[in-house]
Amino acid sequence: MKIAVLSGKGGTGKTTVSASLAYSLHNSQYVDCDVEEPNGNIFLKASLTEKEAVMVLNPVVNDDLCTGCGACQQACQFNAIAVINKKVMIFDNICHSCGACKIACPTGAISEVPREVGIIESNSSHTFMHGKLNLNEPLTIPVILQLRKKMNKYNHVIIDSAPGASCTVVSTIEDCDYCVLVTEPTPFGLHDLKIAIDLVKQLKLPFGVVVNKAMDSDTSIQVFCKEQNIDVLMELPYSKEIAKNYSKGILPVQYSNHYKDEFIKLLATIKERTS
Amino acid sequence: MKQFVFISGKGGTGKSTVVASLAKYVNNKALADVDVDAPNLHILLDHEVVEKIPFKGAKIAKIDQSKCTNCHKGYEVCRFDAISKDDIINPLKCEGCGACLLVCPENAITLHDELTGHVYQSKINEEHFTHALLAVGAEGSGKLVAEVKKKVKELVKEEDYLLIDGSPGIGCVVIASITGADACVIVTEATKSGLSDLQRVQQVADHFGIKSFVCINKYDLNIDVTKKIEEYCKNKNVSVIGKIPFEPLIVKALQQFKTPMDDDKLGHIKSEIISLWNQLIKET
Ligand code: SF4
Ligand code: SF4
Numbered sequence: 331m332k333i334a335v336l337s338g339k340g341g342t343g344k345t346t347v348s349a350s351l352a353y354s355l356h357n358s359q360y361v362d363c364d365v366e367e368p369n370g371n372i373f374l375k376a377s378l379t380e381k382e383a384v385m386v387l388n389p390v391v392n393d394d395l396c397t398g399c400g401a402c403q404q405a406c407q408f409n410a411i412a413v414i415n416k417k418v419m420i421f422d423n424i425c426h427s428c429g430a431c432k433i434a435c436p437t438g439a440i441s442e443v444p445r446e447v448g449i450i451e452s453n454s455s456h457t458f459m460h461g462k463l464n465l466n467e468p469l470t471i472p473v474i475l476q477l478r479k480k481m482n483k484y485n486h487v488i489i490d491s492a493p494g495a496s497c498t499v500v501s502t503i504e505d506c507d508y509c510v511l512v513t514e515p516t517p518f519g520l521h522d523l524k525i526a527i528d529l530v531k532q533l534k535l536p537f538g539v540v541v542n543k544a545m546d547s548d549t550s551i552q553v554f555c556k557e558q559n560i561d562v563l564m565e566l567p568y569s570k571e572i573a574k575n576y577s578k579g580i581l582p583v584q585y586s587n588h589y590k591d592e593f594i595k596l597l598a599t600i601k602e603r604t605s
Numbered sequence: 606m607k608q609f610v611f612i613s614g615k616g617g618t619g620k621s622t623v624v625a626s627l628a629k630y631v632n633n634k635a636l637a638d639v640d641v642d643a644p645n646l647h648i649l650l651d652h653e654v655v656e657k658i659p660f661k662g663a664k665i666a667k668i669d670q671s672k673c674t675n676c677h678k679g680y681e682v683c684r685f686d687a688i689s690k691d692d693i694i695n696p697l698k699c700e701g702c703g704a705c706l707l708v709c710p711e712n713a714i715t716l717h718d719e720l721t722g723h724v725y726q727s728k729i730n731e732e733h734f735t736h737a738l739l740a741v742g743a744e745g746s747g748k749l750v751a752e753v754k755k756k757v758k759e760l761v762k763e764e765d766y767l768l769i770d771g772s773p774g775i776g777c778v779v780i781a782s783i784t785g786a787d788a789c790v791i792v793t794e795a796t797k798s799g800l801s802d803l804q805r806v807q808q809v810a811d812h813f814g815i816k817s818f819v820c821i822n823k824y825d826l827n828i829d830v831t832k833k834i835e836e837y838c839k840n841k842n843v844s845v846i847g848k849i850p851f852e853p854l855i856v857k858a859l860q861q862f863k864t865p866m867d868d869d870k871l872g873h874i875k876s877e878i879i880s881l882w883n884q885l886i887k888e889t
Contacts, residue, residue: 339643340773341617345798366774367615367805369798407664407703407716428684428702465805466812468747468777493616493773494642500697500742516859518621522643528741533697548860570826570851577796577827 332487333600334503336530337512338522340493343542343566344512346576348490349373350583351510352457354593358486362460363502365448365473370490372579376458378451384461384473386427387442391418395439405434423468448473456483470498478505486597495529503530508600509537510563515548523551527560536604537561540596543568561603564596607889608767610786612810613793614802616643616773619822620792622855622864623847624770625649626878628729629866634766636729637757638736639750639782641722646770647736649864652727658756660737662721662748664701666694672713679705679714697742722749724756733760747777754785775809783809788816788889790846790881794823795831804837811841816889820847820881844888847881849874 335348345362349370352360362370371378389402389411398416410425411418422445432440447467452459459480461473470492478501481487491502503509509530513523523539530537538561541551545568555562566572566589572582582589613620621640628636628650638646666687668679673692680688683705687698696719706714721743727734735757739746750772761767771782771789783789789810793803803819810817819838824831831848838845850873858868865874 339616339645340613341615366776366779367798367802369615369801372797372801405703405707407701426700426702428700428704429682430702430704430707433682433704433707463776465775465808466780468780470776494739494746495741496642496739496746497697497700497742497744498776504697514617516856517648517862518643518645518859521645521648525643525741532741543856545856545860547857550860568853568856570853573823573826573851577794577799577823577830579797 331485332481332489332506333508333510334489334491334506335510335512336491336499336503336526337493338495338526339518342512342514342519344493345369345373345490346542346581347510347512347540348488350581350589350593351596352488353581353583354590355486355597357484358488359456359481359484360458360488361477361481362490363474363477364490364492365461365463365470366492368460368462370460371458373581374458376453379454380452382450383446384448384450384476385444386447386472388422388425388427388445389420389431389440390443391420392439392441395437397437399436401434401436402431402440405430426469450476450480456480471501474498474501495525499529500533503535504533506535508604509535510540511537512540512542513551514543515541515545515551520550520554538563538600538603541565563599564592606761606764606767608769608786609885610769610771610783610789612771612779612782612789612791612806613773614775614791614806615798618792618794618799619849621645621770622859623792623820623878624768626864626866627768627882629864630879631766631768631882633764634768635733635757635761635764636768637753638770639753640770640772641737641739641746641749641753641778642772644736644738647727649862650729650734652729652734654725654727656726658724658726659720660722660724660749660752661718662745662752663719663743664716665696665699665719666701666703666705666714666716668692668694669713672711674711676710678708678710682708700744721745724752726756726760733757747781750778750781775805779806779809780813783813783815786815788818790818790820790885792820792822793834795821795827795834797830800830800834803834807841807843817843818885819843819845820849821845822849823851824848826851844884846884847877849877
């Protein structure tokens with residue numbers, strides 16, 4: 331079973347929930363797909379012995395064959411090619427590696443060479459895995475797709491998704507069995523939760539909500555979920571103790587059996603909902 | 606006009622709270638929110654939407670099924686798995702690259718502009734405030750960010766400052782957020798993850814030649830990490846211009862749609878934010 335943990339907004343506790351869940355379960359795999367800022371290993375502390383580069387293909391032009399016709403520039407929908415004075419310039423960073431330019435080139439002057447844009451690191455048993463986008467690279471999707479190919483070896487795959495609701499998140503969660511949406515009781519949290527709900531509904535994925543930093547002074551999330559008939563799976567309280575431990579890289583489940591039980595229950599609830 | 610972008614590396618560090626607070630304090634400015642995935646600034650600021658502009662920031666391929674002979678050539682070239690074996694395009698996966706239409710022998714495939722979000726031109730009293738919302742699951746958030754910045758610049762004239770609520774992460778949206786800025790302020794928190802995210806995003810700012818400043822939120826949550834952040838900043842010649850304590854009352858204020866600036870109990874936070882601003886002005 332593949333469970334994705336996501337949140338419309340960052341910093342709501344997505345990593346706390348996903349890492350705690352993975353930590354509490356036997357035979358589970360934690361996959362950090364927040365490849366711009368992967369933080370899971372600050373908490374899970376796996377020894378990352380295996381590394382694998384994420385490569386994309388970028389076009390290169392053979393000047394002997396190139397006539398400067400500009401067909402490649404026309405074919406490229408991402409403005410990654412400019413033909414100036416019959417010389418072709420390629421901007422690797424914004425290239426989507428789609429291969430359209432190569433198809434379009436009438437003289438066969440374009441070939442493709444691999445370039446590293448990120449890295450995948452894991453421990454030897456692959457119970458922990460994360461992707462890391464190289465600095466100054468804009469495109470995350472190749473890293474996520476490569477991570478996805480390496481999932482599924484374990485009973486439970488817990489995915490820490492990127493925040494937001496863009497194409498990056500779609501490519502992370504689209505083939506999951508269940509989505510856990512993490513939010514917090516502030517006007518921001520509710521607003522962004524609604525965006526995340528729109529996304530999972532569009533993808534027709536079953537989902538439930540975890541309220542992190544829950545407080546009596548604001549129950550807007552619970553009220554909203556009740557109105558919309560959305561499952562609130564679990565609440566984690568607003569607590570300076572949790573925040574302090576978090577700051578040191580310690581999860582609630584790593585010092586409290588109570589929270590560990592709560593996360594085991596969370597899985598049971600999810601199983602019940604999906605059966 | 607000086608342009609300042611507030612970014613965070615990691616989301617949820619209090620970036621929008623700082624920007625909303627400054628919005629209440631700084632005079633003669635324009636505002637923009639380019640966190641197009643999860644824009645939050647408009648929630649805290651009383652604004653009036655003047656115009657909602659659709660934005661078509663991506664393309665999408667469509668197959669005319671009456672012309673399609675199911676040759677599967679498009680399926681073979683599509684590198685994004687967007688065309689199924691029975692030649693149906695999945696709009697959420699299509700990147701609009703157009704590779705399929707180059708190989709389609711029947712000219713059955715065409716590219717269409719795709720709505721990827723909306724830009725909102727708003728006013729707060731007499732000041733301009735431009736924000737946007739990305740369509741769910743859409744491509745091209747970087748382009749929408751660039752569009753917001755373009756739109757706000759079309760409006761501003763005599764303003765002294767443009768304050769931009771940036772986006773989280775280090776990828777395309779952040780790069781689009783910070784380009785052209787006079788400086789970026791990285792709002793981070795005193796946690797191990799905050800430190801690691803700060804380092805990554807600060808290096809991106811460096812790479813693009815944008816001067817960065819740091820504000821440490823919840824600095825007293827973990828004094829060790831705060832020290833490490835300060836050390837890192839010192840080595841990189843980055844000024845730490847603000848330190849905000851862990852304060853549950855900030856969350857309570859937000860729950861009532863208030864910023865620290867409009868809450869009497871938060872005078873200490875207010876003065877910290879004002880001093881952050883003065884520091885920023887002094888050093889740029
Ligand atoms: S591979 Fe695609 S995105 Fe890259 S340069 Fe060629 S046409 Fe443009
Ligand atoms: S436009 Fe590109 S991404 Fe879209 S279906 Fe065609 S080949 Fe695939």
